[in-house]
Each structure stands twice: as structure tokens, then as C-alpha cells.
Amino acid sequence: MGSTFDPLLTPADDSAAVTLTQDDLKRIAAYKAVEYVESGMVVGLGTGSTAKHAVSRISELLREGKLRDIIGIPTSTTTHVQAISLGIPLSDLDSHPVVDLSIDGADEVDPALNLVKGRGGSLLREKMVEGASKKFVVIVDESKLVKHIGGSGLAVPVEVVPFCCNFTRGKLEELFRGAGCKAKLRVKVGSGGGETAAVTDNGNYVVDLYLERDIGDLDAASEAILRLPGVVEHGMFLGMATTLIVAGKFGVTVKDRFG
Numbered sequence: 679m680g681s682t683f684d685p686l687l688t689p690a691d692d693s694a695a696v697t698l699t700q701d702d703l704k705r706i707a708a709y710k711a712v713e714y715v716e717s718g719m720v721v722g723l724g725t726g727s728t729a730k731h732a733v734s735r736i737s738e739l740l741r742e743g744k745l746r747d748i749i750g751i752p753t754s755t756t757t758h759v760q761a762i763s764l765g766i767p768l769s770d771l772d773s774h775p776v777v778d779l780s781i782d783g784a785d786e787v788d789p790a791l792n793l794v795k796g797r798g799g800s801l802l803r804e805k806m807v808e809g810a811s812k813k814f815v816v817i818v819d820e821s822k823l824v825k826h827i828g829g830s831g832l833a834v835p836v837e838v839v840p841f842c843c844n845f846t847r848g849k850l851e852e853l854f855r856g857a858g859c860k861a862k863l864r865v866k867v868g869s870g871g872g873e874t875a876a877v878t879d880n881g882n883y884v885v886d887l888y889l890e891r892d893i894g895d896l897d898a899a900s901e902a903i904l905r906l907p908g909v910v911e912h913g914m915f916l917g918m919a920t921t922l923i924v925a926g927k928f929g930v931t932v933k934d935r936f937g
């Protein structure tokens with residue numbers, strides 16, 4: 679692991695170095711990741727407040743002529759809209775089934791580079807695009823590092839079909855009863871204050887698994903979730919990240935899975 683601060687990536691005002699916001703750290707990690715992008719690449723564009731900095735940086739480098747012939751594969755409609763507005767040429771996995779490099783954020787990262795993703799609800803498209811990538815660079819600020827998956831108190835999201843979603847929610851809770859699991863259907867609050875189920879880009883719902891204790895063998899947990907009828911995909915990204923870039927108060931750390 680190396681640790682450096684790139685002055686080009688920190689805010690212009692030196693005095694701000696001690697008061698970097700979480701968003702500054704996200705931007706720093708994102709800019710570092712874009713250094714891996716080369717002209718001619720098919721690039722998976724992640725979703726979220728960290729990934730959006732990477733998308734902006736790619737468009738900046740395209741405008742400056744420092745990158746050429748990039749094809750972006752967006753992982754959500756939100757990222758699609760952002761990339762279109764910035765003039766990044768886009769395609770999809772049907773036309774480009776092999777992606778050279780994907781860059782995306784995460785909600786949690788464990789020491790083995792296993793991830794939890796999907797707080798933004800884009801886990802299915804993210805897993806499809808990032809699973810098709812030769813390299814998957816994960817970008818986080820240091821608050822995302824955990825000792826074990828589920829360790830930050832945030833949920834492990836599971837995308838489920840709307841049909842009898844409460845039945846599927848109950849089955850998921852039962853599956854991880856030993857880990858003190860509470861499974862909740864994700865809702866969004868409307869302008870009038872009423873709650874409705876949050877709907878993903880794929881027309882599905884999300885059940886969030888809140889875990890009191892370690893769920894143990896992650897591969898076994900993954901298989902058990904995917905075996906449940908009604909489940910579409912879950913937000914544990916196991917063994918997928920090839921590189922992790924962490925920005926913290928004391929610098930940027932790059933960790934390669936195979937390095």
C-alpha cells in the first residue's frame with residue numbers, strides 16, 4: 679500500500695488541506711481513479727456521489743483532448759443523464775460485452791476488498807457492468823472501510839421483484855435470524871409525506887438487511903440469498919474489485935487485489 683497526497687487534486691487553497699470535506703475526499707479518490715483510464719477504453723461509469731466526480735473528470739479530460747475515443751457504459755439512469763449532459767459517448771453491455779475498466783463507489787469495503795453497494799439502489803446494473811469489467815476500481819473516502827460486511831450499521835440491500843415483496847422480505851429476515859437481521863422494504867417519502875416503495879431503474883423494490891452481527895461466510899450468504907425465489911440480486915460484491923482507492927485526511931491509499 680502506498681500513501682500520497684497529490685497537490686493537483688487537493689483544493690486550491692492550501693489552508694483548506696486540514697479542513698477537507700467528505701466530498702473533497704470523494705473527489706480526490708475519483709480523480710486518482712481516472713488516471714487509470716486510457717484513450718480508446720470502454721469504461722463502466724458508476725453511480726453515486728463519489729462516482730459522479732469520476733464521470734465529471736472523464737468529461738473534462740475528453741474536452742481538453744487528454745483522453746480520446748472513450749465509450750462509457752452507465753450503471754444507472756442517473757449516471758446516464760449526467761454523462762449525456764457532459765457529452766460522454768455512451769453504449770451498453772449488449773453492444774460492448776467486455777468493459778476495460780469500471781470506476782464506482784461503495785457503501786462498505788472490507789479488508790479483502792469485498793463490498794456492499796446499492797444504497798443508491800443501482801446494485802443490479804452496477805453488478806452487471808462491473809462484473810463484465812477487466813478492471814474494477816473502487817473509490818471511497820475512509821469512512822467506508824469496515825472490518826466486516828454489515829459492520830457500519832448500514833444495510834445490505836437486496837433487489838426483489840414487487841410481487842409479494844413482503845413474503846420475500848420475511849424469508850430474507852429468517853435467513854439471517856442468527857445475525858440479528860431486520861429486513862425492511864426501502865421506501866421513499868413523497869411530497870405529501872406519504873411513503874411508497876422505492877423503485878429501482880429496473881422496476882423492482884429493495885429490501886435492506888440490517889445486521890446486528892457478522893453473517894459469517896459471505897459466499898454462503900450470497901448463495902442463500904440468490905436461491906430465494908423473488909430475489910433479483912444482492913449488494914454484496916464479493917471478489918469483484920481489482921483496485922481500491924481510499925482518500926483520507928492523511929492521503930490517498932491505493933490497494934491492488936493482485937498487487
Ligand SMILES: O=C(CO)[C@H](O)[C@H](O)COP(=O)(O)O
Nearest residue numbers: 726727728783795796798800
Ligand atoms: O452502490 C452505489 C449506488 O447503488 C453507490 O456506489 C454507493 O451507494 C456509494 O455511494 P456514494 O458514493 O454516494 O457514497
